[in-house]
Amino acid sequence: MTKIVSAINKENATKEALSQLTKSNTVAIPTETVYGLAADATNGIAIAKIFQQKNRPSFNPLICHVDGIKMAMQFGKINDVTKKLINTFWPGPLTLVVPLLENSKAHDLVTAGLGTIGLRCPNGFSREIIEKFGKPLAAPSANRSGRISPTSASHVATEFEHLDLLIIDDGPCSVGLESTILKVDGEVLTLLRSGGISKQHIEEIAGISVLFPEENSAVANKILAPGMMVSHYAPNADVKLNCDTCDDNAAWLGFGEQTVKTTHSLNLSETGDLVEAGSNLYAYMKVLDKTGCETICVAPIPMRDLGIAINDRLSRAAAPKNVQ
Ligand code: AMP
């Protein structure tokens, strides 16, 4: 059952939200754009729960919500143009996709294993929660996949009535529209999604024209819509799916009880827990790929629940590289 707690009693709402976040659980939080399904952006299990609860069929990157520029700088590379935009538009409905800092603690399910991170500082209760939590929150809209974004606590409750979910109610969202997403690549600005802040206003502040994705060839074929993955996280090794044995000299990525004798072998979840498997997916693929093996053989992953997103990611990794 969902539990709605009013943000009017801020102390109580904060206490309840922090208690869920520290237990690696999700919490529905109000932001000025839409209600978000939030979880600790540095915790793989917590992030995997977002995908599971939203029933997302693929692992697209999530926006990482921060309490201001200082926290943002611990996760992304902030250049002068980004700084200008932050100083004008934060807190507010502008997400900046910037290069990921090498030693950033963001979990790779948040960045979808990309070299970039989407950062935004929301206004109001959610910013205060992030400040108290001391870590960023990944928070896509608090609705099941393919449904309309919720702009009130009761919308969220209807979406997730089957879940034990804490929902913080701070009334209707003031913007009620998703954030604008802007990619900053040096001095090249590309609008990935229109939203609460206009292209013209961004251009005015940055003093640079903003490109549409089709005007920027570096972006045109990459992530433009949720669910699309870019090629630069394809492993070097060939990936073979639904294996029940491991080829000679191949690495093994297992799931559940099945064990295979090979030099390099990892198990996404020995107990067959799809949330655990989702949280380990990128990291384990990277580790096995780094061994220099020619092939990674992957055990069958059930096509249910989070297994759908895991299989989606794996099938992209297994596809011929030039068509990804
Ligand atoms: P939302 O569902 O509102 O959280 O928005 C997520 C969208 O933000 C994704 O589908 C991407 O379009 C974009 N996004 C977030 N993080 C990144 C990133 N690291 N690189 C590129 N796009 C991103």
Ligand code: MG
């Ligand atoms: Mg959404």
